[in-house]
Amino acid sequence: SQQGEEDPQALSIQEGENATMNCSYKTSINNLQWYRQNSGRGLVHLILIRSNEREKHSGRLRVTLDTSKKSSSLLITASRAADTASYFCATVAYGGATNKLIFGTGTLLAVQP
Amino acid sequence: AAGVIQSPRHLIKEKRETATLKCYPIPRHDTVYWYQQGPGQDPQFLISFYEKMQSDKGSIPDRFSAQQFSDYHSELNMSSLELGDSALYFCASSPSGRVVGTEAFFGQGTRLTVV
Numbered sequence: 686s687q688q689g690e691e692d693p694q695a696l697s698i699q700e701g702e703n704a705t706m707n708c709s710y711k712t713s714i715n716n717l718q719w720y721r722q723n724s725g726r727g728l729v730h731l732i733l734i735r736s737n738e739r740e741k742h743s744g745r746l747r748v749t750l751d752t753s754k755k756s757s758s759l760l761i762t763a764s765r766a767a768d769t770a771s772y773f774c775a776t777v778a779y780g781g782a783t784n785k786l787i788f789g790t791g792t793l794l795a796v797q798p
Numbered sequence: 799a800a801g802v803i804q805s806p807r808h809l810i811k812e813k814r815e816t817a818t819l820k821c822y823p824i825p826r827h828d829t830v831y832w833y834q835q836g837p838g839q840d841p842q843f844l845i846s847f848y849e850k851m852q853s854d855k856g857s858i859p860d861r862f863s864a865q866q867f868s869d870y871h872s873e874l875n876m877s878s879l880e881l882g883d884s885a886l887y888f889c890a891s892s893p894s895g896r897v898v899g900t901e902a903f904f905g906q907g908t909r910l911t912v913v
Contacts, residue, residue, distance in 0.1 A: 718901060725886065725907075726906060726907070727904040727905055727906045728841065730901040730902065730903070730904075733901055773840060785843050785846055786831070786890075786902055788833075788842075788843075789840060790840050
C-alpha cells in the first residue's frame with residue numbers, strides 16, 4: 686500500500702451486528718477519509734474526519750482518529766447485507782497544487798443475512 | 799446529479815498495443831486524479847491535474863502519459879501495453895484541489911484487460 690494498512694483484511698459478520706475496521710497510516714495528514722467500493726465498481730465517499738477532530742458520526746457510521754498513533758477506525762452499527770463491500774481509508778497528503786488521496790489496503794466486509 | 803464519466807467501461811487490448819482512457823469530471827470541478835487498481839489491490843495514485851496543469855505524479859510508468867484539456871476532461875494514454883497493466887483505472891474529480899478537506903468523486907472505472 687502507498688500509505689498504510691487496514692485490519693482486518695476481511696471481516697464476516699451477521700446482519701444486525703456491528704463491524705469495526707481499522708486503518709493505520711504513515712505520514713502526517715490533513716484529513717482522513719473512508720470510501721466504500723462494491724465489487725468492481727467505483728469508490729464512494731462515506732465520511733471525512735479532519736486531523737483536529739477525534740470522532741465523527743454520520744448515520745450508522747462512526748469514525749475515530751488518533752493522530753498520535755496514526756490510526757483511524759470505522760464502525761458500522763446495525764449492519765445490513767447491503768453493507769457488503771470493500772472499505773478503504775484514504776489520507777490526504779500534500780503535494781504540488783493538489784491534495785491527493787492515498788489509499789490503504791482495504792477491508793472486505795461480508796454481512797450475512 | 800452529474801457524476802464523473804469514464805469511457806470506455808471495458809477495454810481489451812493486446813500486448814504492445816496502445817490504449818486511451820477518457821474521463822469527464824463533474825461540471826465545475828477543476829481537479830482530476832487517475833488511479834490504478836489491480837485485482838484485490840488498493841487504488842494506486844498515478845497522476846493528477848489542476849487547472850489543466852499536471853500537479854502531482856505517483857507511480858505512473860513512463861509508458862503512460864496523461865493530460866487535461868481546456869474543457870477539463872482528461873485522457874490517460876497507455877502505450878506498449880503489458881499483461882501487468884490489466885487493472886481497473888479510476889478517474890476522480892474534486893471541486894478544487896487547493897481546498898483541503900475536499901472529498902473526491904470517483905467514476906465507475908475502466909476495466910482494461912491486456913491479453
